Amino acid sequence: MTLLGELQAGESLESVTLPPVSRLDLIKYAGASGDYNPIHTIDEEAKKAGLPGVIAHGMWTMGNLAKLFTPYYEEGFIQDYSIRFKGMVFLNDRITLHAVVDDNKEEEMTFDVCAKNQKGKNVIEGHVTFCKRLTEAVTY
Numbered sequence: 001m002t003l004l005g006e007l008q009a010g011e012s013l014e015s016v017t018l019p020p021v022s023r024l025d026l027i028k029y030a031g032a033s034g035d036y037n038p039i040h041t042i043d044e045e046a047k048k049a050g051l052p053g054v055i056a057h058g059m060w061t062m063g064n065l066a067k068l069f070t071p072y073y074e075e076g077f078i079q080d081y082s083i084r085f086k087g088m089v090f091l092n093d094r095i096t097l098h099a100v101v102d103d104n105k106e107e108e109m110t111f112d113v114c115a116k117n118q119k120g121k122n123v124i125e126g127h128v129t130f131c132k133r134l135t136e137a138v139t140y
Contacts, residue, residue, distance in 0.1 A: 004072040004109065005132055013099040013111070016067050020092045021056055029060045056089035061124055065113050068099045069130060076132040079108065083126030087117070094118040099128065107132055 007013075026040050035057055038045035046054045062083050069078055089095060095115050102110040108131050115124040 004069075004075045004130070005104070007101045007104060007109070009101050009103055011101050013068050016097040018064060018067075018095045018097070020094050021089060023054065023091060026054065026056055026060065026091075029057055033057065033059060035059070051088070052090070054091050056093075058085045058124075061085075061089050061095065061115055062126075064095065065097055065099075065115060065124065065126075065128070068097050068113065069128070072130075074133075076108075076130050078128055079131035080129035081126070083113070083124050085123070086125055087121055087123040089117065089123050095123065102127070 004013075023041065030036050030040055039049050039051060039055060040046075040057050041054060043053055046052075062081075065081075065083070066078060095117060097113070097115050099111040099113045102112050108129055111128045111130065113124075113126050113128050114122045117123055
C-alpha cells in the first residue's frame, strides 16, 4: 500500500463502495446520533414530507467519507472537514466515496472528496484537510 504522504496533487485514494443503504443502517444511525426524524426511517412519514421515500441522514453519508482515510490512521488524522450536500440518498442506493489530492504540503494534505450514487450523481462534495504526524523527534 502506498503511503498517503507520497501521493501528489491529482492522484486519488482508492475509492470505497458502501453496501446498499438499508433501513437498519438508518435506524442504527438514528440511535447513535439522536436524530430520530421519521423521514429517515418511516416510509409514510417521508411521503407526508413530500419525499419519494425514506432518505439517509446527510451526516450518515458525510461520516462514511472518513472511511477513505481509515487505512492511513497511522500517518495522521482528519483535521478539517467541509462538505456540501448535493443530493438525497435513498434506501438501496450504492454510494461510492472518492478523494483526490488537491495539495501535499510538509505538515498537511488537502483533498477534494465526493460521494456518488449508483447513477454517478454527486450526493456530497467537499474538502478534507489531513494533518500528517511528524516522524521526527520533538525536542523541548
